[in-house]
Amino acid sequence: MNASPAPINLFEFEALAKERLxxxxxxxxxxxxxxxxxxxxxxxxxxxxxxxxxVLRDVSALDLSxxxxxxxxxxxxxxxxxxxxxxxxxxxxxxxxRAAAARGTIMAVSANSNSSFEELxxxxxxxxxxxxxxxxxxxxxxxxxxxxxxxxYDAICVTLDSQWPPxxxxxxxxxxRRIRGVNxxxxxxxxxxxxxxxxxxxxxxxxxxxKDLEWIKSQTALPVVAKGIxxxxxxxxxxxxxADAVIVSNHGGRHLDNTLATVEVLAEAVAAAKGKLEVxxxxxxxxxxDVVKALALGAKAVFIGRPLFWGLAVDGEQGVxxxxxxxxxxxxxxxxxxxxxxxxxxxxxxxxxxxxx
Ligand SMILES: Cc1cc2nc3c(=O)[nH]c(=O)nc-3n(C[C@H](O)[C@H](O)[C@H](O)COP(=O)(O)O)c2cc1C
Numbered sequence: 001m002n003a004s005p006a007p008i009n010l011f012e013f014e015a016l017a018k019e020r021l022x023x024x025x026x027x028x029x030x031x032x033x034x035x036x037x038x039x040x041x042x043x044x045x046x047x048x049x050x051x052x053x054x055v056l057r058d059v060s061a062l063d064l065s066x067x068x069x070x071x072x073x074x075x076x077x078x079x080x081x082x083x084x085x086x087x088x089x090x091x092x093x094x095x096x097x098r099a100a101a102a103r104g105t106i107m108a109v110s111a112n113s114n115s116s117f118e119e120l121x122x123x124x125x126x127x128x129x130x131x132x133x134x135x136x137x138x139x140x141x142x143x144x145x146x147x148x149x150x151x152x153y154d155a156i157c158v159t160l161d162s163q164w165p166p167x168x169x170x171x172x173x174x175x176x177r178r179i180r181g182v183n184x185x186x187x188x189x190x191x192x193x194x195x196x197x198x199x200x201x202x203x204x205x206x207x208x209x210x211k212d213l214e215w216i217k218s219q220t221a222l223p224v225v226a227k228g229i230x231x232x233x234x235x236x237x238x239x240x241x242x243a244d245a246v247i248v249s250n251h252g253g254r255h256l257d258n259t260l261a262t263v264e265v266l267a268e269a270v271a272a273a274k275g276k277l278e279v280x281x282x283x284x285x286x287x288x289x290d291v292v293k294a295l296a297l298g299a300k301a302v303f304i305g306r307p308l309f310w311g312l313a314v315d316g317e318q319g320v321x322x323x324x325x326x327x328x329x330x331x332x333x334x335x336x337x338x339x340x341x342x343x344x345x346x347x348x349x350x351x352x353x354x355x356x357x
């Protein structure tokens with residue numbers, strides 16, 4: 001076996017995962033749209049805020065727990081909905097969910113999951129959200145909403161930024177085909193860069209409007225989380241239709257390139273939310289300090305996407321546990337040194353805007 005030393009941060013996890021994964025799978029996971037400017041910007045933007053250390057504030061007992069839509073989590077880092085965890089490990093989503101449950105956090109299950117929603121619900125005792133799209137076929141949407149409820153899922157996450165297929169050049173070069181998730185009635189391989197026929201099963205309906213999100217909200221008793229929001233205007237509309245939370249997200253730079261980084265949009269989203277809905281964020285979270293910065297700017301919690309695949313590729317369930325533990329340790333260091341013993345004590349005074357030198 002590979003004698004590489006155990007990775008001590010998420011970048012080393014990625015480097016080791018890259019050695020182990022087939023190139024086309026690594027490229028699919030790591031890559032983004034066109035020039036991957038947004039992928040990089042999501043990361044780099046964290047460098048433009050500096051932390052303000054505080055001393056003598058009794059940080060002997062840190063509490064990293066918080067709530068997300070009423071569910072207690074032990075750490076403010078959730079698992080983003082990402083398709084096809086079996087790309088990285090044969091146990092796939094089951095391994096990821098067990099890791100999330102072991103560390104007391106929530107996993108959002110992708111529409112393109114390699115495990116059925118029901119199988120996953122039985123794999124551990126934790127908290128799951130079900131991610132879907134505004135499908136053209138409302139019967140499909142309704143059946144998934146019912147499956148979520150029946151299997152004990154806590155929330156519905158509606159991904160809104162995927163109505164039009166992106167251009168991902170690594171996938172085009174690699175002629176990459178991904179396997180459609182098992183929760184659809186017709187799973188199978190599809191070329192990810194080919195435009196989807198309008199209204200094909202599983203595709204996000206390009207004709208969808210706010211009425212469709214409103215309809216989804218009206219069809220479920222579960223909280224509805226709108227994912228892929230990048231402007232205050234769209235936060236306003238989410239609030240109007242009664243969404244319970246938004247995820248400020250540019251899909252990890254995988255759909256539209258040349259956007260702002262998600263953390264740059266966060267303050268605008270929080271201002272628009274006016275406390276009416278919870279504001280969550282994903283994109284580029286790789287260090288505990290990134291998490292603290294996002295919370296200081298008003299996020300209730302954040303998600304990780306790609307790092308879960310790096311954890312899976314390195315060591316399955318234990319790899320994802322380790323990824324979460326590394327983030328936890330780094331969050332603890334940051335909280336302690338900024339004099340913030342609880343998540344609630346992390347506020348805007350933790351930060352100062354300081355463009356990278
Ligand atoms: C391989 C991969 C598959 C993804 N699949 C989905 C998906 O099925 N649904 C979805 O809403 N987002 C999907 N995403 C986006 C993530 O939910 C999340 O927005 C993004 O990964 C966050 O950025 P990060 O990877 O920098 O943490 C996927 C991301 C990756 C890397």
